Amino acid sequence: MSHCIICHDPMFPQLSWRDLFTPSIPEPICEKCASTLRPIDHNRICTTCSRPLAEKSYACHDCITWSKHPTYSTTLDQNRALYSYNDSLKALIKRFKYDRDYAIASCFSKKMNEVIKIMPSYDILTPIPLNEQRLRDRSFNQSEALLIEANLPYELLLTRTDDTTTRQAKKSKRDRHTTENPFETAHHLATKSILLIDDLYTTGTTIRHAAYTLKQAGAAKVSSVTVGR
Amino acid sequence: MQTVVTSLNCPPFSNELRTLLTGKQLLQDEVLTKFPQQVIDTHHQNGYLIYEPSIIIEKHTTRCMRCHNTQNSLFAKHHCARCQKICTYCRNCINMGKASSCSSIVKWMGPQKPRYSIPTQPVLIWTGILSKPQQHASQKLVQAIQTKTSTLVHAVCGAGKTEMLFEAIAYALTSQQRICIATPRRDVVKELYPRLQQAFATTKIEALYGGSDQRNDEAQLTIATTHQLYRYRHAFDVMIIDEVDAFPFSADDTLMQAAENARTPDSTRIFVTATPNKGMMQSVKKGELQYIHITARYHGHPLPEPTTKWIGNWKKTLDRKRLPCSFQKWLEPRIKNQRPILIFMPDIESMHKIESILQSKSTTTKLASVHAQDPDRTHKVQQMRNSEIQLLLTTTILERGVTFSKVEVAVFAAEKTIFTESALVQIAGRAGRDQHHPTGDVTFFHFGHTKAIIKARQHIQRMNREAKKGGWLKGDNQ
Numbered sequence: 001m002s003h004c005i006i007c008h009d010p011m012f013p014q015l016s017w018r019d020l021f022t023p024s025i026p027e028p029i030c031e032k033c034a035s036t037l038r039p040i041d042h043n044r045i046c047t048t049c050s051r052p053l054a055e056k057s058y059a060c061h062d063c064i065t066w067s068k069h070p071t072y073s074t075t076l077d078q079n080r081a082l083y084s085y086n087d088s089l090k091a092l093i094k095r096f097k098y099d100r101d102y103a104i105a106s107c108f109s110k111k112m113n114e115v116i117k118i119m120p121s122y123d124i125l126t127p128i129p130l131n132e133q134r135l136r137d138r139s140f141n142q143s144e145a146l147l148i149e150a151n152l153p154y155e156l157l158l159t160r161t162d163d164t165t166t167r168q169a170k171k172s173k174r175d176r177h178t179t180e181n182p183f184e185t186a187h188h189l190a191t192k193s194i195l196l197i198d199d200l201y202t203t204g205t206t207i208r209h210a211a212y213t214l215k216q217a218g219a220a221k222v223s224s225v226t227v228g229r
Numbered sequence: 230m231q232t233v234v235t236s237l238n239c240p241p242f243s244n245e246l247r248t249l250l251t252g253k254q255l256l257q258d259e260v261l262t263k264f265p266q267q268v269i270d271t272h273h274q275n276g277y278l279i280y281e282p283s284i285i286i287e288k289h290t291t292r293c294m295r296c297h298n299t300q301n302s303l304f305a306k307h308h309c310a311r312c313q314k315i316c317t318y319c320r321n322c323i324n325m326g327k328a329s330s331c332s333s334i335v336k337w338m339g340p341q342k343p344r345y346s347i348p349t350q351p352v353l354i355w356t357g358i359l360s361k362p363q364q365h366a367s368q369k370l371v372q373a374i375q376t377k378t379s380t381l382v383h384a385v386c387g388a389g390k391t392e393m394l395f396e397a398i399a400y401a402l403t404s405q406q407r408i409c410i411a412t413p414r415r416d417v418v419k420e421l422y423p424r425l426q427q428a429f430a431t432t433k434i435e436a437l438y439g440g441s442d443q444r445n446d447e448a449q450l451t452i453a454t455t456h457q458l459y460r461y462r463h464a465f466d467v468m469i470i471d472e473v474d475a476f477p478f479s480a481d482d483t484l485m486q487a488a489e490n491a492r493t494p495d496s497t498r499i500f501v502t503a504t505p506n507k508g509m510m511q512s513v514k515k516g517e518l519q520y521i522h523i524t525a526r527y528h529g530h531p532l533p534e535p536t537t538k539w540i541g542n543w544k545k546t547l548d549r550k551r552l553p554c555s556f557q558k559w560l561e562p563r564i565k566n567q568r569p570i571l572i573f574m575p576d577i578e579s580m581h582k583i584e585s586i587l588q589s590k591s592t593t594t595k596l597a598s599v600h601a602q603d604p605d606r607t608h609k610v611q612q613m614r615n616s617e618i619q620l621l622l623t624t625t626i627l628e629r630g631v632t633f634s635k636v637e638v639a640v641f642a643a644e645k646t647i648f649t650e651s652a653l654v655q656i657a658g659r660a661g662r663d664q665h666h667p668t669g670d671v672t673f674f675h676f677g678h679t680k681a682i683i684k685a686r687q688h689i690q691r692m693n694r695e696a697k698k699g700g701w702l703k704g705d706n707q
Contacts, residue, residue, distance in 0.1 A: 003302040103305035
C-alpha cells in the first residue's frame with residue numbers, strides 16, 4: 001500500500017485489466033491533494049511567461065515591460081509552468097524549500113516530464129543554482145531535486161554568488177528588478193539551446209538573469225520550466 | 230542520568246543556554262537560531278551538553294529519536310549538501326524542524342537548573358465561585374497532585390473544566406513543580422493563555438503552537454499543542470492533557486509517546502475530556518487511572534437533548550438546488566427570530582452546495598462557512614461571536630472549544646461516519662452553554678439512524694439522569 005506524499009493518507013489505486021499487462025506508475029499524491037492544485041491550461045496563457053490569462057496572448061503586461069528592458073529584453077525565449085500559484089501550491093513549496101521536505105519534489109515529477117515534452121527541443125537541462133551558504137543551510141537545491149526526482153539528465157552550468165542576507169521571496173518587486181545578476185558560468189555554450197528549471201516564476205528576474213549569463217557564454221536559445229506561475 | 234557538577238573548579242557556562250535546554254531535546258539547528266556555533270562548541274567541549282543522533286537506522290526499522298516515528302513511509306532520503314552523503318530524515322515531525330542523519334539532538338548535561346522559585350503571593354487570583362461538582366473535582370485534583378495519582382476527569386461539555394483545574398495548578402506552582410497543559414487544538418491554547426495569565430498573574434507562563442510569539446524559556450507553566458511536546462524530554466512534573474480524545478492526538482501514536490516522553494517519570498498525569506474513549510475507560514477499570522466524573526454543567530441546567538429528523542436522500546435534494554423539507558422547516562422560524570444558528574456539515578463539497586442554496590433563498594441572512602484550511606477561519610468565528618453573522622456552516626472543526634451564546638445547533642447528514650458518537654456529543658454540547666440562556670435546540674438531520682446517533686443520544690440522556698440523581702441540577706434543590 002502506498003501513501004500520499006502530501007497528506008500521508010493511505011492510497012488504494014483503482015486496478016484495471018490493463019494493469020495486468022502494463023503495470024501503471026502509481027500516483028505520488030491522492031486525489032484530494034491533487035484537486036487543490038490548479039494545472040495551467042497551456043492554451044490560455046501569456047506565451048512568454050506562462051501567466052494564466054483569459055485567452056492566449058503573446059505578451060502580458062509584465063512581459064511587455066520586460067521586452068523594453070535595455071539588457072534583458074530578449075534573453076528568455078519562453079517559460080512554461082506546471083501549476084498556477086495558489087495557496088495550496090504556496091504551502092507545498094514552503095514545505096519543500098523552507099521546511100526542507102525533499103520528498104515533495106516527487107509530486108511534480110510526472111507533470112514535469114509532460115511539460116518538458118511540449119517544450120521546443122533543447123540540448124542541455126540545467127537547474128537554477130543556490131549560492132554555497134544557502135545550499136549548506138538548505139542541504140539540497142530544490143531545482144536540482146525536481147530534476148533528480150523526475151529522472152531527467154542534467155548538467156550544472158551555473159554558479160551563484162549573491163549575498164545570503166535576504167531571500168528572494170522577502171524582496172519587493174522593485175528590489176528584484178534592480179538587483180545585480182548573481183549568476184556566473186565557466187562553460188562555453190556555443191549555439192547550444194538550454195532549458196532552465198526553477199521552482200517558481202514570480203517576477204521573472206531570476207530566470208532572466210540566468211538566461212542572460214548563459215547567452216553571454218554563447219547559448220543560442222534559453223527557455224525555462226517552473227513548477228509555479 | 231544527569232550529573233550535578235559543583236560550581237567550584239568548573240568552567241563557566243551560559244545560564245541562558247541551560248534555561249533553553251533544560252527538559253528539552255532540541256535539534257542543533259534549533260539551538261543555532263539562538264546561540265552561535267562557537268558557544269555550543271565550547272559547552273560541548275566542557276561536557277555541559279551532549280549530542281545524540283536524531284535518526285537511528287537499525288536492520289529493519291528506522292526510528293526518529295525526537296518523535297518516535299518508525300513508519301517507513303514517513304522517512305525519506307536524499308543526497309545532503311552538508312555532509313555529502315545520503316541523509317535520511319523524518320517526515321512525521323518535519324514541521325517542527327528537520328530531524329535527519331546529519332543533524333543531532335542537543336541535550337543539557339551540565340549542572341541542573343535550581344528549582345523554580347515560588348510565585349509571588351497571591352498565586353491564584355480568581356474570584357469566581359465553583360459549582361458543587363466543580364468543587365468536588367477541584368479538591369480531588371489537588372489530592373491527585375499531592376499523591377501523584379494519574380487521573381481522568383470526565384466532565385460534560387460546559388462543566389467548567391478550566392476552573393476545576395485552578396486550585397490544582399496553584400498547588401503545583403507553590404510546590405515548585407513545572408506544569409504543562411497540552412491539547413491537540415491550537416484554538417484551545419490561544420483561548421487558555423489569556424485566561425490562565427489573568428488567574429496566575431505572578432507566574433511565568435508561555436503558550437506554544439506553530440507561529441506563537443509567547444515563548445518564554447523560563448516559564449513554569451507551559452500551555453502547548455501536543456505537537457510541541459516533541460521538543461521536550463523529562464521536563465514536566467504535572468502533565469495535563471485537555472481534550473485527550475480529540476484529533477490528531479487520538480489518531481497519532483507518536484503524539485501519545487511525545488506526551489509520555491515530555492513528563493518526568495514520577496509526574497502526575499491528568500486527562501480531561503467530555504468523551505473518553507474505550508482505552509481510557511479500560512485504564513479506569515483496571516485501576517490505572519483515578520476517575521472523576523462530572524455530569525452537570527457549571528450553571529446547573531441539564532444538557533440539551535438532541536432530537537432526530539429524517540431528511541431522506543439529501544444528496545439528490547441538494548443537487549436539485551433544494552433543501553430537505555424538514556430541514557427547511559427547522560431553519561425558517563429560527564432565521565426569522567434572529568437566532569444564531571450553527572450547522573455542522575459532513576464535507577466541504579456539500580457545505581458549499583448548501584451555502585449557495587441558502588444564499589439564493591435569502592439575500593438578507595448573513596451567513597458564512599468555515600473549514601480547517603479556511604484562512605479566514607478565526608475571523609469568521611469572531612464575527613459569529615459578535616453576531617455579525619447569523620448562520621455559520623462548519624465542518625467538524627468547530628465541534629469543540631467554541632461557545633456562541635443562544636446558539637441553535639443542527640447536524641446535517643448525521644449518518645455520515647465522520648459524525649462519531651463523541652463528535653455528536655461534543656456538537657450537542659455547543660448549545661445552552663451560557664448561564665443566562667441555558668437551553669438551545671440540537672437536531673440531528675439524518676438519512677437513516679446509525680449506532681453513533683443512538684449512542685450519542687443515550688450518552689447525553691445518561692449524563693442528565695446521573696446529574697439529576699446526584700442532585701446537581703438546579704431544579705432539584707428548589
